[in-house]
Amino acid sequence: MVLASPTVQAERIVTEALGAVLDQQAGILERVEEAHQILVGVVLAGGGLEDLCQRLAGFLGGAAMVTSSDGRVLARAGSEGDLAAALALDCFDRTGRLITEHEPVGIRPSHGANARRAMVRIAAGSLNHGLLAAFVGDRPLTADDVHLLERAATVAALAITKEQAVSAVESKYRAEFLRDALSGRAGSPTEAVAHASALGWDIDRRLVVVVAETDEDDAHSTRSPEEVGVLQERFARAWNQAMAVRDPRAPVMGFSQEVVALCGVPSNADTDAIMRTVSEVVRVISGIGGGGRRTFSTGVSRPIDSVADLPQAYDEALSAVSVGRQLHGDSAVTHFDGLGVFRLLALIPDSADLRRFVDESLGGLAADDSPENVDLRRTLSILIDTNMNVAETARQLFFHYNTLRYRIVKLEKMLGPFTTDPQLRLKLALALKVHQMRGI
Template sequence: MVNVAKDDALVDAELPSASPLTAPPSHDLVGGVSLERLLALPSLAGARLLHDPDEPARGVSRASLLGAAPEPRHHLVCADAETIEAWQAAGRDPFEQCSLDGATALAVAGGTSDQALHWGSQAAAARLPLVLASRTAAPERIVTEVLEAVLDQQAGILERVEEAHQILVGVVLAGGGLEDLCQQLAGFLGGAAMVTTSDGRVLASAGSEADLAAALSLDCFDRTGRLITEHEPVGIRPPHGASARRAMVRIAAGNLNHGLLAAFVGDRALTADDVHLLERAATVAALAITKEQAVSAVESKYRAEFLRDALSGRAGSPTEAVAHAASLGWDIDRRLVVVVAETDEDDAHSTRSPEEVGVLQERFSRAWSQAMAVRDPRAPVMGFSQEVVALCGVSPTADTDAIMRTVSEVVRVISGIGGGGRRTFSTGVSRPIDSVADLPQAYDEALSAVSVGRQLHGDSAVTHFDGLGVFRLLALIPDSADLRRFVDESLGGLAADDSPENVDLRRTLSILIDTNMNVAETARRLFFHYNTLRYRIVKLEKMLGPFTTDPQLRLKLALALKVHQMRGI
């Protein structure tokens, strides 16, 4: 316990020593008015606050007389010396009871120096802050003044929040967007403010460079810069620890969740009042997002129609198409590759509602637009049904590997490290083109790459058209049952994965064919002894026929092995 103020009536009492109390924070604590501020009330003039400096300071949101409130949590419980003595005479401990009930503190009016010393020790044992008021103070008067102070504070908070709300609404009505809202909010709270999607991608942010850098370095962001929303609670947080310096609230309009509004400060804990301000700001952010979506929907309609025409070869002459794209802010008069990204979840057979599917697809399209805007601001990016199409500019000297590194980096940014409700997607990349007239062919190549790539590599595949090889011909066969029969007829028992031996023999056969029947090289790759491999070849020929001497049989087996790699057949 520690002395905060002096009372002449009790000045001679020797109370338990402790280190000095740190200065109270400039903002009110979560839950109400700080005890230190209440000592300025007339009824508590000259009172002493005995407080354990190792315990976090607590706020007062209510006040009542001892025994009047069954659950005095966040209460300042008030009593006079006679009441305390009466409780103790009856075998009850008022200090322990208030502490168990979660009272903020116990204020006692009157009492002798000896009583003050005894009460201080008991309050310290119960880890309960104790306010020792003068003998002239009346507990009823203390309760009244504390309630008035709480009401005055709440009125001031509401006035502050209402003023901020009006300012934020004015920003939106004046044509401002999410960046402007974040700028105002960062000014209100200090530190940094951000708007993210519901899966954590940052849409807008504001604050000084130092504040933003400090926020992004926190453990609530992954290495791609995504806010890990699945681990971050919304609303009021406990006022202890580093996480108390950040807060998030949902941005919702009707039944739609548009994301999160987050605040980050470095020098204090965000209070319940700050969170209330964030909630009011979130309603304005929902208005701004809804307005942007309405405008974007109209613009997207015309952009989508033009890009559809360009991809199908109906956008007019190359000169007309380039000029039209330029009017939309796009540059297609350069070397391009077409990138198609499709969600791996089949929305046509999904258990999700159409509204939820629409929101998820819009989020997916927006993620691609944002990621591409950082790398190539004038690249066309549009969402169509279950796919997103992007025309990415590439260097005239870029080879396939360089192109795939660039596309893979964009995919990595959009995918993040998982979480946040993100859906997996597969990506296909076309060959480079130098003329708008070649867009339809490039689009078909990207579609083939994403479809066949998913069959070969599973979900989240990133595939270039040149990497398909013979698989793109096999993918043209519409009936997968025909492919399955071909595999079964060609490989026989090796087509099944019911035993490790079949899998092992099939791998041996694949490497033999890949090395053009080079036994020594195959043995080296498989780490087999030469004679062991010769024994396996004899066994394979008994099962499949003389493939070592029959080139047509080898071709048939090679195709069957390729088909076997494809999924969904």
């Protein structure tokens, strides 16, 4: 018997090892290709992102999610335990948003807790549609798992593109109807209610109109029109998603730079209760920042009980969002009833006239160039609000009574005898209100 030389034996071992590796790689590629074909079949058969996540969770074990590019979860699948474990991870903020700005995409190191999750981008051409994420609890995700995720992401892009095409057609008719309803051109209340019901909306109940406007002025933005369109679409989708959880039959549509929602409210709900509900929706949509989210301000109308009152309620919500931003800055949430005299002041188109009125009425106190001016304006404001009650004003300002008396003398030397002249007090009160408004 002739023994093979050591060189031949070594070559045989290398050949067998290489063959085993190639067989393993071929098996992996076959598994990935098979999974890819199954996922494509799911979408072609009419399935959506939820079905896609369900299949992917089955392939990898654990949970799978699709998020928007700013981390808002659009679809998810897996057992309740796997989903709960995933959402409890530090990669989600308290609003349930995936903190995309802190999560790398692609292959990760195979050690550490972060190795048990992976994310890949969902892209179609130059558009970023979000992330496809996988979470497992019993092993690190390998490069082959990430490769499967990347193949699945191309299928997810197909599903999203398909949903967007269908949604664009549906949105056109929904938007046209809602525009007509908000302008009073949707026919009789009975016809409008029936049309809305056919679209899946319920407007035959007590409603408030909510208008949310991005604080960034898209008309003078440095962003490209395509990017602005994507951001506005994301904004509208966020409102739709948040409202679908709380009021599935509420009309929600995006128009240009604003989103309009008709929110149902209980018949016994007062303004405070309504604002708590709206503020909670706003909180969910805003998250805690990050992910490229843009700030927005929100205006809320008075409640209405008839579709015929929608145009007036829409005007109220528009006034609330516009004046609220002037009073409180970006991210304001304002009810129409909270505007008071500011409603009338906002109707003056020329802000230069308002500025002149403030300067003429308050004189040197109109400037913010010294802390003393700010302090004296506050003293004057509280005096007027308390109807010249010196004792109450001193209590609110934590001043000694005589100190406040000295300040009143100083203010009257600057502004005139406002303590005895009601017309002057009215003029100063209006000037102080105008001074609170921004952009004048």
